Amino acid sequence: xxxxxxxxxxxxxxxxxxxxxxxxxxxxxxxxxxxxxxxxxxxxxxxxxxxxxxxxxxxxxxxxxxxxxxxxxxxxxxxxxxxxxxxxxxxxxxxxxxxxxxxxxxxxxxxxxxxxxxxxxxxxxxxxxxxxxxxxxxxxxxxxxxxxxxxxxxxxxxxxxxxxxxxxxxxxxxxxxxxxxxxxxxxxxxxxxxxxxxxxxxxxxxxxxxxxxxxxxxxxxxxxxxxxxxxxxxxxxxxxxxxxxxxxxxxxxxxxxxxxxxxxxxxxxxxxxxxxxxxxxxxxxxxxxxxxxxxxxxxxxxxxxxxxxxxxxxxxxxxxxxxxxxxxxxxxxxxxxxxxxxxxxxxxxxxxxxxxxxxxxxxxxxxxxxxxxxxxxxxxxxxxxxxxxxxxxxxxxxxxxxxxxxxxxxxxxxxxxxxxxxx
Amino acid sequence: xxxxxxxxxxxxxxxxxxxxxxxxxxxxxxxxxxxxxxxxxxxxxxxxxxxxxxxxxxxxxxxxxxxxxxxxxxxxxxxxxxxxxxxxxxxxxxxxxxxxxxxxxxxxxxxxxxxxxxxxxxxxxxxxxxxxxxxxxxxxxxxxxxxxxxxxxxxxxxxxxxxxxxxxxxxxxxxxxxxxxxxxxxxxxxxxxxxxxxxxxxxxxxxxxxxxxxxxxxxxxxxxxxxxxxxxxxxxxxxxxxxxxxxxxxxxxxxxxxxxxxxxxxxxxxxxxxxxxxxxxxxxxxxxxxxxxxxxxxxxxxxxxxxxxxxxxxxxxxxxxxxxxxxxxxxxxxxxxxxxxxxxxxxxxxxxxxxxxxxxxxxxxxxxxxxxxxxxxxxxxxxxxxxxxxxxxxxxxxxxxxxxxxxxxxxxxxxxxxxxxxxxxxxxxxxxxxxxxxxxxxxxxxxxxxxxxxxxxx
Numbered sequence: 001x002x003x004x005x006x007x008x009x010x011x012x013x014x015x016x017x018x019x020x021x022x023x024x025x026x027x028x029x030x031x032x033x034x035x036x037x038x039x040x041x042x043x044x045x046x047x048x049x050x051x052x053x054x055x056x057x058x059x060x061x062x063x064x065x066x067x068x069x070x071x072x073x074x075x076x077x078x079x080x081x082x083x084x085x086x087x088x089x090x091x092x093x094x095x096x097x098x099x100x101x102x103x104x105x106x107x108x109x110x111x112x113x114x115x116x117x118x119x120x121x122x123x124x125x126x127x128x129x130x131x132x133x134x135x136x137x138x139x140x141x142x143x144x145x146x147x148x149x150x151x152x153x154x155x156x157x158x159x160x161x162x163x164x165x166x167x168x169x170x171x172x173x174x175x176x177x178x179x180x181x182x183x184x185x186x187x188x189x190x191x192x193x194x195x196x197x198x199x200x201x202x203x204x205x206x207x208x209x210x211x212x213x214x215x216x217x218x219x220x221x222x223x224x225x226x227x228x229x230x231x232x233x234x235x236x237x238x239x240x241x242x243x244x245x246x247x248x249x250x251x252x253x254x255x256x257x258x259x260x261x262x263x264x265x266x267x268x269x270x271x272x273x274x275x276x277x278x279x280x281x282x283x284x285x286x287x288x289x290x291x292x293x294x295x296x297x298x299x300x301x302x303x304x305x306x307x308x309x310x311x312x313x314x315x316x317x318x319x320x321x322x323x324x325x326x327x328x329x330x331x332x333x334x335x336x337x338x339x340x341x342x343x344x345x346x347x348x349x350x351x352x353x354x355x356x357x358x359x360x361x362x363x364x365x366x367x368x369x370x371x372x373x374x375x376x377x378x379x380x381x382x383x384x385x386x387x388x389x390x391x392x393x394x395x396x397x398x399x400x401x402x403x404x405x406x407x408x409x410x411x412x413x414x415x416x417x418x419x420x421x422x423x
Numbered sequence: 424x425x426x427x428x429x430x431x432x433x434x435x436x437x438x439x440x441x442x443x444x445x446x447x448x449x450x451x452x453x454x455x456x457x458x459x460x461x462x463x464x465x466x467x468x469x470x471x472x473x474x475x476x477x478x479x480x481x482x483x484x485x486x487x488x489x490x491x492x493x494x495x496x497x498x499x500x501x502x503x504x505x506x507x508x509x510x511x512x513x514x515x516x517x518x519x520x521x522x523x524x525x526x527x528x529x530x531x532x533x534x535x536x537x538x539x540x541x542x543x544x545x546x547x548x549x550x551x552x553x554x555x556x557x558x559x560x561x562x563x564x565x566x567x568x569x570x571x572x573x574x575x576x577x578x579x580x581x582x583x584x585x586x587x588x589x590x591x592x593x594x595x596x597x598x599x600x601x602x603x604x605x606x607x608x609x610x611x612x613x614x615x616x617x618x619x620x621x622x623x624x625x626x627x628x629x630x631x632x633x634x635x636x637x638x639x640x641x642x643x644x645x646x647x648x649x650x651x652x653x654x655x656x657x658x659x660x661x662x663x664x665x666x667x668x669x670x671x672x673x674x675x676x677x678x679x680x681x682x683x684x685x686x687x688x689x690x691x692x693x694x695x696x697x698x699x700x701x702x703x704x705x706x707x708x709x710x711x712x713x714x715x716x717x718x719x720x721x722x723x724x725x726x727x728x729x730x731x732x733x734x735x736x737x738x739x740x741x742x743x744x745x746x747x748x749x750x751x752x753x754x755x756x757x758x759x760x761x762x763x764x765x766x767x768x769x770x771x772x773x774x775x776x777x778x779x780x781x782x783x784x785x786x787x788x789x790x791x792x793x794x795x796x797x798x799x800x801x802x803x804x805x806x807x808x809x810x811x812x813x814x815x816x817x818x819x820x821x822x823x824x825x826x827x828x829x830x831x832x833x834x835x836x837x838x839x840x841x842x843x844x845x846x847x848x849x850x851x852x853x854x855x856x857x858x859x860x861x862x863x864x865x866x867x868x869x870x871x872x873x874x875x876x877x878x879x880x881x
Contacts, residue, residue: 012773012776013773015773015775015776016773016774016775016776018775019774019775019778019779020677020681020774020775022673022677023673023674023676023677023678023681024677025673026669026670026671026672026673026674026677027673027674027677027678027690027694029670030670030671030674030694030697030742030745030746030749031690031693031694033697033742033745034693034694034696034697037700037708040708040712041704041708220589221589221592222589222592224585224586224589224590225586225589225590225591225592225593227586228583228586228587228589228590229590232583232586232587233590241594242590242591242593242594244867244870245593245594245597246593247866247870248597248863248866248867248870249593249596249597251796251799251800251862251866251870252600252803252859252862252863252866253799253802253803253804253805253830253858253859253862254803254805255803255805255830255833255834255855255858256600256604256803256855256858256859256862257600258833258837259600259603259604259833259837259851259852259855260596260599260600260603260604262837263603263604263606263607263852264599264603285596285599288592288593288596289593292593316575316579317579318579318582318583342699343699345701346699346700346701346702346703346704347701348701348702348703348805348806349702349805349806349809349830349834352834352837352838353833353834353837353838357838375701375703375704376703378701378703378704378707379703379706379806379809379810382706382707382710382711382810383810390711393707397704397707400701400704401700401704404699404700404701408699
């Protein structure tokens with residue numbers, strides 16, 4: 001072999017190797033994007049599951065509470081004045097502080113600290129007249145300092161925690177009076193303007209209601225439509241038109257469905273704004289084509305021999321379909337439905353358009369109460385400037401992703417466990 | 424009231440099912456049944472529920488507008504505009520419901536009384552008509568049960584109609600989209616010339632925001648030029664495709680031609696996770712991590728970079744789109760018949776030469792289709808742009824500046840309370856319909872290309 005041919009061959013083999021590397025690098029890049037992404041979310045978000053408390057002592061002084069009765073009833077405790085007691089509990093952390101500076105101390109706990117002082121006494125009426133330790137929710141700034149997310153070395157005027165507050169914090173921390181516990185209230189409390197009090201309960205319930213409404217509207221219609229198109233529809237122009245329609249609908253941008261919800265559901269039918277009912281219906285229009293396509297595919301996968309056997313036994317077309325084909329196709333249909341719902345779960349834009357971005361600080365009890373949803377909550381919080389919300393957003397994303405992973409797992413299980421393998 | 428009526432109809436349908444089945448058993452003792460007993464029940468139930476529910480639905484749809492015309496008849500001599508009439512009607516309704524807090528005039532009071540009266544008449548008429556229909560259809564159905572007519576065929580025909588109507592659902596959604604968009608968009612184009620919208624280069628709808636009174640037509644002319652939005656949309660989509668096409672295509676090629684079964688089995692679903700992550704999460708990531716990162720790098724190189732740059736949004740969107748391209752192109756390349764590959768190898772070609780010169784050209788239509796679908800996805804993507812790439816509509820081709828897109832502007836305009844009838848709100852629908860047309864166009868081409876390709880090799 002002459003050297004020219006040898007060189008050419010070498011070149012070609014090098015090209016081959018290079019090409020293979022391009023592919024590997026591409027896959028590596030895609031996977032590393034995912035890894036970086038997950039790492040970012042988790043490293044930012046895990047601290048939101050910890051809540052910081054400041055421990056202090058509170059004296060439930062009858063005089064300060066303005067309680068006159070000897071043995072006060074529950075109502076008396078309910079109507080007592082907790083302002084002074086709570087105020088004293090905080091200022092006792094640094095008795096030497098002049099009165100006009102007391103705001104600095106008060107700002108270290110959440111603005112609801114008075115209610116927390118009240119709740120403790122209502123839970124334990126025998127604390128009346130005693131001095132007891134109490135846990136107060138730390139403000140989000142102190143919370144961030146405690147979690148180490150807050151640089152201390154920047155100049156005081158650029159900091160939201162001033163030198164005095166840092167000094168008190170250090171003193172408390174040394175005494176062990178700063179507690180860090182699992183943040184239950186993140187899951188049980190509704191949204192709030194204050195990062196330390198904000199939770200996902202309202203948006204979580206909003207999501208659950210929207211998904212249920214979406215399921216109730218889209219599943220029956222989609223399955224019936226799929227049965228018609230796959231088993232009964234004559235081959236004609238109109239059926240083709242419906243098919244093209246469904247395929248295109250599956251690729252329409254989600255925000256267009258939001259406009260539909262706004263222009264038809266809210267403006268024409270006058271359904272209540274900002275509610276999971278409207279959100280769910282809007283999402284159901286979106287998931288409809290997805291479920292139809294999945295249901296048709298799994299109806300198609302039922303072998304013709306099943307149909308032929310049923311027909312041979314004298315069943316009518318309808319009986320064959322309803323008694324044999326449809327039940328056999330159900331696992332595939334259901335897993336397609338769950339995947340469609342998982343897609344709907346992550347949608348944000350259409351819900352924003354129908355007003356589910358409203359600030360809701362109550363937990364919705366029915367689908368016609370105003371609510372947010374998890375993805376919209378992520379959007380709302382990420383628009384907020386406060387530092388404490390960054391970790392809340394990440395934590396909320398983690399909850400949403402967990403929800404999605406669960407749903408996809410459920411879809412896999414349904415498919416593998418219940419689907420019959422033919423052939 | 425409505426709920427009680429519907430529950431009543433449904434309960435009656437259930438009872439008639441049991442009644443029909445029982446009746447069939449009675450008939451069985453004297454003559455041969457034409458179908459299984461339960462079909463007698465289905466037959467009665469269907470006749471009971473279907474006509475009544477259809478009439479109920481039609482009534483509920485048309486009643487409000489009929490009542491409205493009756494009420495507004497009294498105001499026809501006052502030469503009021505449509506919006507004013509609408510306002511009056513809202514007031515009348517609020518007054519009737521007892522939630523009106525404004526100034527009550529005699530005229531309004533009269534109308535409200537009339538409204539309550541009309542509603543009462545309508546309600547009792549509805550109940551009467553539905554009861555009549557129930558009695559009529561049930562007695563009709565009962566007679567044919569008694570005659571022991573064929574029972575299974577009508578029930579099955581009815582079911583088939585139900586299935587057919589359900590399949591119209593998807594068509595209805597499309598019609599709903601087109602009409603709701605068109606309706607508002609046409610009103611928008613009455614206020615703003617369509618020419619100004621499509622070719623104007625200045626988008627600043629906030630300028631026309633006037634609390635009361637009519638917005639200034641001179642201002643309107645210059646405020647709704649959508650060219651910056653169209654340009655921004657395609658620019659960001661272009662950046663996204665610059666990221667997604669090379670990575671997606673190369674990983675698709677590797678997965679279909681080189682990867683062993685084990686790698687393929689795990690790598691493909693893991694890459695597809697990227698497509699399953701909600702877009703709002705990508706938006707947060709782009710705004711909080713990628714945006715500042717791009718800015719830092721740019722500043723280090725001495726460039727002026729906006730914190731909300733088109734580059735950050737486009738790049739993150741590209742990552743989101745990778746799996747669309749990689750999975751679809753993997754599928755189409757796997758579908759290329761093996762004998763094409765074998766022929767190429769037999770001629771002494773290396774694997775990469777086979778991919779580049781044989782498989783890629785053979786799969787090209789399918790790949791183009793998948794890229795078009797990905798572009799349509801990028802054009803319609805909302806949250807990433809809203810969160811990561813500014814909301815000011817700059818007409819720029821600099822990826823380091825912020826731009827806005829059609830979708831982002833729709834969100835900006837419609838977030839919070841909307842006022843229908845305001846050209847600003849209507850402009851969102853005009854944007855929506857242009858978005859719908861663009862994506863529809865892309866989808867139709869892509870789907871037909873992919874379909875043709877499939878037919879070629881199947």
